[in-house]
Amino acid sequence: MxxxxxxxxxxxxxxxxxxxxxxxxxxxxxxxxxxxxxxxxxxxxxxxxxxxxxxxxxxxxxxxxxxxxxxxxxxxxxxxxxxxxxxxxxxxxxxxxxxxxxxxxxxxxxxxxxxxxxxxxxxxxxxxxxxxxxxxxxxxxxxxxxxxxxxxxxxxxxxxxxxxxxxxxxxxxxxxxxxxxxxxxxxxxxxxxxxxxxxxxxxxxxxxAPAEIATVEDLEQYYVLCSNYVKDAYLVQTVRSFREKDEKGNIMIFTSTCRNCQILSMMLNDVGFENVALHGMMKQKMRLAALVKFKLNSIKILIATDVASRGLDIPTVQLVINHTLPKECKEYIHRVGRTARAGRKGKAITLVTPNDLPQLLEIEKHINTKLEEYKVNDKEVGIIFTQISVSKSEAHINLDENNFDERRRINLRKKWILEGLDPDEEEAKLLKKKKKNVKKLNTKHKINKRKESELGNKNDQK
The missing domain is CATH 3.40.50.300 (P-loop containing nucleotide triphosphate hydrolases)
Structure with missing residues (x-):
């Protein structure tokens, strides 16, 4: 037909x-x-x-x-x-x-x-x-x-x-x-x-729509394997290496939380990559202004949470970077779908830590595509690591001084009240959940350290 x-x-x-x-x-x-x-x-x-x-x-x-x-x-x-x-x-x-x-x-x-x-x-x-x-x-x-x-x-x-x-x-x-x-x-x-x-x-x-893969054919998909503590330096180096080949293409960087989004935005601005942030903690006028600047190409890097992962059509986006892996495979599809739209070419690069590998394999199975490794100069990462770490620490201090988390707490309490919930009870539940998650992470960290130590002892014996 x-x-x-x-x-x-x-x-x-x-x-x-x-x-x-x-x-x-x-x-x-x-x-x-x-x-x-x-x-x-x-x-x-x-x-x-x-x-x-x-x-x-x-x-x-x-x-x-x-x-x-x-x-x-x-x-x-x-x-x-x-x-x-x-x-x-x-x-x-x-x-x-x-x-x-x-x-x-x-x-x-x-x-x-x-x-x-x-x-x-x-x-x-x-x-x-x-x-x-x-x-x-x-x-x-x-x-x-x-x-x-x-x-x-x-x-x-x-x-x-x-x-x-x-x-x-x-x-x-x-x-x-x-x-x-x-x-x-x-x-x-x-x-x-x-x-x-x-x-x-x-x-x-x-x-x-009939399709063998869940992402478009014109999208090149890559991963960068790195340790969690150097992930931000790898992010900066990934942006640098892309900019060396493409000075004009727009970049969208996705991360998991509003705080992470704001931290990355401040850090990248500090090291010379002008950008705007887009997340749920921003006032509506600021969110619209950020999006307009990005769409009009006056700013070429947008750092965002998943509020920007769905449906936004910005033709000039050439690269999507996942600073953190999304929790669900379909969210990965939505994120990387911000580039390679309507027949245009595009790249998606996902920063992956060893702990992320099971989730990466699940995504690859879901999209029926194997991601290729994106080569990043490890020596350059080592050179910029200290600068990135200092810049990120300063961003954290800046946010704390401006009561960023307190504003989030106030917004959450307002939301609970509108939903007819007791804000004190909900806050106590959230705190309990956070403590539980921290305990799990600490336990996981101790197990990983013990495994590393046992592996090191075995190698020494060999």
């Missing part, structure tokens, strides 16, 4: 002209399969590699149907992160500019005035929201309703339905009409997504 055009999929001339202005001439596979079904009134569960055009796969039929019968509130799109919410809104902004429909959309995320947001929702055709903020609005100042809602979209549905957002999702679903089209999209199909079609009332299209 030959490639279909957007016209053959059932889209109007106005939409096709707008797509042409965006430089989009032909639909991708997920768009070809999902758009006709959605226009036909079916529910949809769609999964395809990151960068395959999933956003337009649901946005285009929604806009098409809105042209036919415009009313407010027409579609609700839920997504796990603020950054992804703004990026989805940008897609609708293109179609709202200078068209006869005067399409209105609103982005509902934390960090903004709630009363203003509640007023704006009622006057919008398209609502793009993070679950936490929308649930807060529903519970505290719901001056709007979803009685006429036509579409509900869950973007990055596997994460939204993975347990983290259960309370907020339940609150949101309780005020939605029973009769609606449900669209679920993600880069990865999970058991939860696979069973959704059994609970939807409409006929459901289940589309999963």
């Amino acid at each position: 030959g490639k279909k055009s957007f016209k053959e999929l059932g889209l109007s001339t106005l939409i096709i002209k707008t797509l042409s202005m965006m430089g989009i001439q032909n639909p991708t596979d997920i768009q070809t399969n999902c758009i006709p079904a959605i226009l036909n009134g079916n529910d949809c569960v769609g999964a395809a590699k990151t960068g395959s055009g999933k956003t337009l796969a649901f946005a285009l039929p929604i806009i098409e149907k809105l042209y036919e019968d415009p009313f407010k509130i027409f579609a609700l799109i839920l997504t796990p992160t603020r950054e992804l919410a703004y990026q989805i809104s940008d897609q609708f902004s293109i179609f709202s500019a200078n068209n006869v429909l005067n399409l209105k959309h609103i982005t509902i995320v934390g960090g903004m005035d709630m009363i203003t947001q509640a007023q704006q929702i009622a006057n919008s055709h398209i609502v793009v929201a993070t679950p936490g903020r929308l649930a807060d609005l529903i519970e505290t100042c719901m001056t709007f309703n979803f009685h006429c809602l036509k579409f509900l979209v869950l973007d990055e549905a596997d994460r939204l339905l993975g347990g983290q957002f259960d309370g907020q999702i339940k609150t949101i679903f309780s005020v939605l009409p029973k009769t609606r089209q449900n669209l679920f999209f993600s880069a990865t199909i999970t058991d939860t997504l696979a069973t959704i079609k059994n609970f939807t009332k409409n006929e459901t299209l289940m589309y999963e």
Whole structure:
């Protein structure tokens, strides 16, 4: 079967002209399969590699149907992160500019005035929201309703339905009409997504892009094996070696926690690699400003937690570095999917310690690809090690002086209160868990040291 055009999929001339202005001439596979079904009134569960055009796969039929019968509130799109919410809104902004429909959309995320947001929702055709903020609005100042809602979209549905957002999702679903089209999209199909079609009332299209590997073919994937105590020096040397070959390509570096993210950002800035950080402890204006600087190429390195791992489309990203391995294989796929998008080339380099090897093997099995070793000059690492260590220590001191962890504690307590939990009890549970983890790490460290000592004694005897 030959490639279909957007016209053959059932889209109007106005939409096709707008797509042409965006430089989009032909639909991708997920768009070809999902758009006709959605226009036909079916529910949809769609999964395809990151960068395959999933956003337009649901946005285009929604806009098409809105042209036919415009009313407010027409579609609700839920997504796990603020950054992804703004990026989805940008897609609708293109179609709202200078068209006869005067399409209105609103982005509902934390960090903004709630009363203003509640007023704006009622006057919008398209609502793009993070679950936490929308649930807060529903519970505290719901001056709007979803009685006429036509579409509900869950973007990055596997994460939204993975347990983290259960309370907020339940609150949101309780005020939605029973009769609606449900669209679920993600880069990865999970058991939860696979069973959704059994609970939807409409006929459901289940589309999963055929692929032998879970990451794109244009992505070169590498690992760097190093000890944990020199990992930061290896990170800097990896960035240096890449910069020697590519002065202009953008780099995204992923790490595990907000504190680590801020520490790495300060450390890299201190050693001459200008960058911006992006994590959940930053105010919304700062997060948006960091992302804009990176997208506009005024800053070419972004250090981020997994708030930036999903859906963000930044064409100039040439290299993704995993400073820490993600806990789940699918998060690795999402992270490295920030590069090699839409047919472009890209590299992903993961820093791996000996303790990470089982997780690396699991990832390789999941993506059906063996990572190659990325050669880093060990001698150069040794030269810069002391400088990096000092710089990182100074960053830790700086954060402590600015009460970084205290701000996190306050934010956590606010979150617990909003969830109806006792903040003192939750804080005690968290402290107990931390002590348990520290005890485990200390025990593991002692066992490793004993093994190293026994191995050394055996070698001496030989």
